Amino acid sequence: NAGVTQTPKFRVLKTGQSMTLLCAQDMNHEYMYWYRQDPGMGLRLIHYSVGEGTTAKGEVPDGYNVSRLKKQNFLLGLESAAPSQTSVYFCASSIRDRPNYGYTFGSGTRLTVV
Amino acid sequence: RKEVEQDPGPFNVPEGATVAFNCTYSNSASQSFFWYRQDCRKEPKLLMSVYSSGNEDGRFTAQLNRASQYISLLIRDSKLSDSATYLCAVNSKSGGSQGNLIFGKGTKLSVKP
Secondary structure, three states: OOOEEEEOOEEEEOOOOOEEEEEEEOOOOOEEEEEEEEOOOEEEEEEEEOOOOOOEEOOOOOOEEEEOOOOOEEEEEEOOOOHHHOEEEEEEEEOOOOHHHOOEEOOOEEEEEO | OOOEEEOOOOEEEEOOOOEEEEEEEOOOOOOOEEEEEEOOOOOOEEEEEOOOOOEEEOOEEEEEEOOOOEEEEEEOOOOHHHOEEEEEEEEOOOOOOOOOEEEOOOEEEEEEO
């Protein structure tokens, strides 16, 4: 059981380039999330999804887009990368109606924008 | 007041010590509370859910004080392997049927020999 898998694990982008981060979970979780983690800022929610075909904005959505075409996958897109988007990105998933189960996180994607 | 606040530390303690972390939250409607552990350059991993009656898992005890809006984590008999950053998380109830988790910035613990 792989849990939550993120690809790629590392990436260096030039300013203005685009890329897509992929998150895949095999736990049949309904809810999925994208967070970014920066030193001194903690984990901040970018976007989330409560089910296939649905997405919603979190705390820091600007500069990012997401899609949830399949229940098991949640994609995070950067259309035109900026140095301010240098961060560690974590995907997470959770079970609907089981709030006490918490979130399961992927191992993260370290993104540097130069 | 920020939604979820933690003392950033670091807490430097000797092996065998007892250490306590507190975390305050601002949304009185929050109903789910957690402690996560995050090792350096790794993802957060769920350590414990925090229940109203308090709960214990080995050397770890978590408590919830709804009146004062804080949760606590007590680690007894600290081990070197307990060195990590401890994140508290509280659900926001601002989206979806169960809300999203808001994380504190974490408290760094360093256990020394």
